[in-house]
Amino acid sequence: MAENNREITADSQVARIFEWRRGFNAIHLIDVGVHLGLFRALAEKPGLTGRELAERLGLHAPYVEVWCKTAYGLEILDADDAGSYKLAPYFDLILASPTHPRYLGGYVRLGTEVAAEDFRRCREAFRTGTVKPFQGRGDHFNQAIAESTQGLQVVTAKKILPGLAGLADKLAGGGAILEIGCGTGNFLLQAAKAFPNARCAGVDIDDDSLAQARQKVQKAGLGERIAIHKEKVDDATGAFDACVMIEVLHEIAPGVRPAVVSAAARTLRAGGWMVIVDETYPSTLEEMRRPEFRFPLQTGFEELLWGNVIPTREEQEKLLRDAGLKGPINRELIGEGFTVLPVQR
Numbered sequence: 311m312a313e314n315n316r317e318i319t320a321d322s323q324v325a326r327i328f329e330w331r332r333g334f335n336a337i338h339l340i341d342v343g344v345h346l347g348l349f350r351a352l353a354e355k356p357g358l359t360g361r362e363l364a365e366r367l368g369l370h371a372p373y374v375e376v377w378c379k380t381a382y383g384l385e386i387l388d389a390d391d392a393g394s395y396k397l398a399p400y401f402d403l404i405l406a407s408p409t410h411p412r413y414l415g416g417y418v419r420l421g422t423e424v425a426a427e428d429f430r431r432c433r434e435a436f437r438t439g440t441v442k443p444f445q446g447r448g449d450h451f452n453q454a455i456a457e458s459t460q461g462l463q464v465v466t467a468k469k470i471l472p473g474l475a476g477l478a479d480k481l482a483g484g485g486a487i488l489e490i491g492c493g494t495g496n497f498l499l500q501a502a503k504a505f506p507n508a509r510c511a512g513v514d515i516d517d518d519s520l521a522q523a524r525q526k527v528q529k530a531g532l533g534e535r536i537a538i539h540k541e542k543v544d545d546a547t548g549a550f551d552a553c554v555m556i557e558v559l560h561e562i563a564p565g566v567r568p569a570v571v572s573a574a575a576r577t578l579r580a581g582g583w584m585v586i587v588d589e590t591y592p593s594t595l596e597e598m599r600r601p602e603f604r605f606p607l608q609t610g611f612e613e614l615l616w617g618n619v620i621p622t623r624e625e626q627e628k629l630l631r632d633a634g635l636k637g638p639i640n641r642e643l644i645g646e647g648f649t650v651l652p653v654q655r
Contacts, residue, residue, distance in 0.1 A: 336384050339377065341422040343386075344405060344415040348377065349397065352387070353406035356396035363395070408457070411464040416457020421612075424454055428615045441617035444561055445516045452519045456494040459557050462587055462648060466556055467500035474583050474652055477552055481505040485551035489513070490574050491558030495523030498536050501554075511537040511550075546577045552585060553577050557648075559588045559629075560609075560620040567621075568632055575633035578655040584635055586651040591620035605647025626651060 316322075343349045351366050352358060358366065360375030367374075378395050381387040386405075387395045403410045434440070444455075471487075472478045481487065484507050489497055492512025502510050514520050520538055527536045553574045562570050575584060589606035592598045598607060610620045621629070627639055630653050637654035644650055 336386075337418055337421055339380055339384070340386070340405065340415075340418050342377065343381070344418060348374070349401065349406040349415075352395060352397050353402040357390075357394045359393050360395070408460075411461040413457075413461060416454060416460060420454050420458040424451060425612050428612075431615055435615050440615075442615055443617050446518075449518055449522065452494055452516070452522060456496050456522075459493075460496055462556050462645075463497035463500055465644065466554060466585065466587055467497060467504045470585060470587070470650060470652070471501070471552060471554075471583075472504070474552075474585070475654075476581060477583055478505075480551045481508040483507065484509070486511065486549060488546065488550040488553045488574070488577050490553065490555045490570070491561065492523055492538065493519045495526045495536070495538065497554065497556055498523070498538075499526060499530055499532065502530075502532050502535055509535055509537075511539065511546075513539045513542060515541050542573075548577070548579050550577045550582060551579055552583045554585045554587075556587045557589075559586055559626070560613075561616070561618050563617065564619050564621075567629055571629045572633040575630075575635050575655065580655060582655045584630065584633075584651075584653050584655070586626070586630075586649075588626075588649055588651070589620050589647060590626065590649045591622045593622040593624060602643055602647055605645075 346369060347367055348363065351363060355366070360378040361371045363369075363378065364371035364374035378387060378389075382389050382395065385398055386401060388398050389395045397406065400412070403412050404414050407413050408415060428442070431440075431442070471481075477485075482505065485505075486509040487498075487501050487505070489501075489510070489512040492498055492514050493516075495512060498510045498512045501508065512523060514523070517540075520540060523538050527533055527538060555574070559567070559571075578584060589609055590603075591606050591610055592600070592603040597603050606620050610618075623641075626649075630639055630651070635653045635655055639651060639653045642650040
């Protein structure tokens, strides 16, 4: 038998299992490197041997040497003939630069800490249907989520919003941005910096996240331009030029999504933009094996215990139309499988 012109044998299926297992170990290795500062140290001073790297960080040299050799085998590190290591191209940005849009240390952490804990609950949850929702998991969880979505927040503030027709001019003239599901406030800070004349507001339902967001806003000295609210913005009808939802739509229970999206749409002024950055679940079996759906399919399983259900294209577009948004629904795929949906009121 063949699938996609690939001959399937028992050995080839066994090889896939071993490859997936290697991937599990690679994520564990990356997690160790992020937490212990191994990537950061090599970014700051390339050309260290394993022993020198261990001494620099006060770690156990034999363990660090094995870590380096394994990372070299995985092509995460490069090395010279003397056994001195440096990060392979672009891994300084991806694994050693937390403020860079391409940084994925937070996403790895989400897998090794949050997903790993949830997977341990899976067997019982499959029997009972129990969920442990996003809300109320505490600061550690909220910080992991914030780090994992930071790149999307930066891209939305610095690239997506400025590219929407007429929006940059409105914000430059003192316009306003609303974020639904603002979490710990990272996007609001990025937006306030990208549009220094704009006002920003964020709403969320998680008290721990809101507390962190308020602290960040005050620390940044932006309390006069950024407002943080619990659950809703009072008197917000027609008050905003853009309403943004970043990795939030699929976290809203399907039964209340229409009401939330409609309420968000009502906050927009005429000509304002609704901008949803989220994942799109495959609608058919054929789509489930297409590369662009690998990430949302994975997220759908990973967040099963959170109670999250990722909407399909048809469901997304029905929500927008039922909310009264009649402009063209532009659809763009970015990153490993994130959908950008901007639509104008």
